Amino acid sequence: MLIVDQYAYSNQLSSVHPVEKMIFSLTTLLIALISNSIIVSVVVIFVMSGLLVLKAKIPKLVFLKLLLVPLSFIIMGLIPIIISVTTSKHDFIVQMSYWGLTLGISSANLITAVELLFRTTASVCCLYFLALTTPMIEINSMLRKLKIPAVFIEFMNLVYRLLFILLDTAHQIKVAQLSRGGYSSIKNTFTSLAYLGSNLLVKAYYRAKKLSLALKARGYKGKIEVLERDHHLSKRNLSIIAVTEIVLVIFSILVEVV
Incomplete structure (x- = not known):
């Protein structure tokens, strides 16, 4: 969570x-x-x-x-x-000139x-x-009472829940990399980040697909029913x-x- x-x-x-x-x-x-x-x-x-x-x-x-x-x-x-970039003179508070260009900060x-x-x-x-x-559930409830289209609310709710999957997957990959000394040096850090980025979307996609199948198995028909306080x-x-x-x-x- x-x-x-x-x-x-x-x-x-x-x-x-x-x-x-x-x-x-x-x-x-x-x-x-x-x-x-x-x-x-x-x-x-x-x-x-x-x-x-x-x-x-x-x-x-x-x-x-x-x-x-x-x-x-x-x-x-x-x-x-x-920061402003200009080729002409300007009333800057701070300025630096390189190759005919002036970088400066005006008031x-x-x-x-x-x-x-x-x-x-x-x-x-x-x-x-x-x-x-x-909680997100109560925000969704208020949006329904405001007559916001159900498709928009459900899409927003599913995207919000998929954030949990994405972050949890990233955390699991990073823990696995740390256990193998993936971030022990600057070179290893960049290499590990590259692997994390390339594997994250693939693994998150399959976990999201499993979530979709689980929803369908529980009778999901375009609307998530939850108890409200x-x-x-x-x-x-x-x-x-x-x-x-x-x-x-x-x-x-x-x-x-x-």
Whole structure:
């Protein structure tokens, strides 16, 4: 089981109605995306992180490790925005010239990159709040109630489950390689990674095929039936969510005006 799935079932907010968590998460996400203020993004990051760590009781190190995964891709994506390449003179803060080309960092590009970094981090925190507090089964249930096509929901559910197969297969191959000294040197590391990559998809394909046969043997006809927990909407929670979002909207407007 993925670590995200483990905490989705065992966190201290698992008993809260999934609709409440989805409304709060997606509304805050929308505010973070619309707002152009770094301050608003920082507030969203602190609010979501605080709720996950203090209220849902997700361990700090676990949350930070999970956050580092998308952050690494975000930072790599920001590099082309920060660094400009030109053949003419430009007002750069830092610049280097090679073979007639000038690589530099301008203040405008740097500000844009910082804004995108905080905005995307705030968005990731909002999505992590939903993912770490709400099991996939309950998200599927909400999507059905929203009249999302069943084909889309089942496809999403099967792809999500196949991630477990892919990761478990990769783990088994890596353990086998480690037992044979596959990562004992830099050369062996690259060789082992090449073998892991070439064998992973083949083995994962056969395991996925076995999963498909197992589903058919159990009467799968395009819809996975699961038991769902009973939840009750809390007027108190909905009121807190409404007040929080209104305050956040007013705060974002005031920040932008100032």
